[in-house]
Amino acid sequence: MKQLEIFKALSNKTRLEILQWLKDPPASFPEQIHAGFEVGVCVGEIQKKSGLTQSTVSEYLSILQRAGLVSSTRVGQWTYYKRNEETFIELSKIIESDI
Amino acid sequence: MKQLEIFKALSNKTRLEILQWLKDPPASFPEQIHAGFEVGVCVGEIQKKSGLTQSTVSEYLSILQRAGLVSSTRVGQWTYYKRNEETFIELSKIIESDI
DNA sequence: AATATATATCGACTTTTTCCGATATACCTA
DNA sequence: TAGGTATATCGGAAAAAGTCGATATATATT
Numbered sequence: 627m628k629q630l631e632i633f634k635a636l637s638n639k640t641r642l643e644i645l646q647w648l649k650d651p652p653a654s655f656p657e658q659i660h661a662g663f664e665v666g667v668c669v670g671e672i673q674k675k676s677g678l679t680q681s682t683v684s685e686y687l688s689i690l691q692r693a694g695l696v697s698s699t700r701v702g703q704w705t706y707y708k709r710n711e712e713t714f715i716e717l718s719k720i721i722e723s724d725i
Numbered sequence: 726m727k728q729l730e731i732f733k734a735l736s737n738k739t740r741l742e743i744l745q746w747l748k749d750p751p752a753s754f755p756e757q758i759h760a761g762f763e764v765g766v767c768v769g770e771i772q773k774k775s776g777l778t779q780s781t782v783s784e785y786l787s788i789l790q791r792a793g794l795v796s797s798t799r800v801g802q803w804t805y806y807k808r809n810e811e812t813f814i815e816l817s818k819i820i821e822s823d824i
Numbered sequence: 825a826a827t828a829t830a831t832a833t834c835g836a837c838t839t840t841t842t843c844c845g846a847t848a849t850a851c852c853t854a
Numbered sequence: 855t856a857g858g859t860a861t862a863t864c865g866g867a868a869a870a871a872g873t874c875g876a877t878a879t880a881t882a883t884t
Contacts, residue, residue, distance in 0.1 A: 633735040636824075638842080642729065645824060669861060682843050684862055703851045703860045718821040721813055725735075725744060737872080768831060781873050783832055802830045802881045 627694070627716055629725070635693035640676055641686050645695065647675060648709045665699045666708030726793070726815055728824070734792035739775055740785050744794065746774060747808045764798045765807030 635641060647654040651663040655671045673683040687707050690696045694713045699706045734740060746753040750762040754770045772782040786806050789795045793812045798805045 630736065630738060630741065633732050633741075634841090636732040637729065637736045639729060640842095642732075642824070670859095679844060680861075681845075681863080684860095685843085688862085700850090700861095705861060714820055714824060718817045721820060722817040725741070725813060733871090739872095769829095772831095777872095778874055779831075780833080780875075784873085787832085799831095799880090804831060 627713070627720065629717075629720065632693045632695065632713070632717060635689050635695060638686070640678060641690060644672055644676065644683075644686065644690065645709065647672065648696065648707065663708075665701060666696075666706035668704040668706050670704075672707070726812070726819065728816075728819065731792045731794065731812070731816060734788050734794055737785070739777060740789055743771055743775065743782075743785065743789065744808065746771065747795065747806065762807075764800060765795075765805035767803040767805050769803075771806070 636645075648667060651667050655663075655667055655675065669680070669684055669687060672687070673680050676683055678686075687696065687698070691698060691707070694710055696707045697710050699708075735744075747766060750766050754762075754766055754774065768779070768783055768786060771786070772779050775782055777785075786795065786797070790797060790806070793809055795806045796809050798807075
């Protein structure tokens, strides 16, 4: 667990929002055609909701993924991202006792 | 609790180290003359250990303080900084359930 | 009051991050 | 295989953060 990388990933308003949206996809996004939300939410949906460009959102998702906060699954032409809850739990414990 | 400000404050190697040092001052710093460690550790000691300049360390401590991660007490010409454990506990809980 | 010490603030420069548009790549369908 | 859609990557301009030296401020001592 690379703490510094995680904190940097969390140091951006939009990235925090994305993580929030991914907490409850049905509440945050219109129902998807190609999958339920089990695999996550595709980049395009996140991009639309964020109001930022496609390239920026793709980059932000990479940052979150490198930090271990989300993981991705490719299904056809879509890449679905979802939260990695284990990382949040681990981070919470580290803050409680190690930081 | 301003999450974003906290994460930004934690997004720096030296600031993370400072917080670490403040976890156990007797283990990290030479014994102080003007106080035990109840009130915290003075800026000068932290500065020496960090290897950065006085102005940088003073600025870093302000950032940590604005984020609520440390608090300061002025005693004579010294300013002593110590951790605000409540903030860490609160942050841990927020990561566990709100982020 | 003058000097010394500890800390804070200011101005400047460098490095990193933010965010974009353009382009490349991957996959799908006809 | 050609064209369309989704995502990733690249290159760059602007904003923010990192870091310094110089200076200001607060306190202590003589």
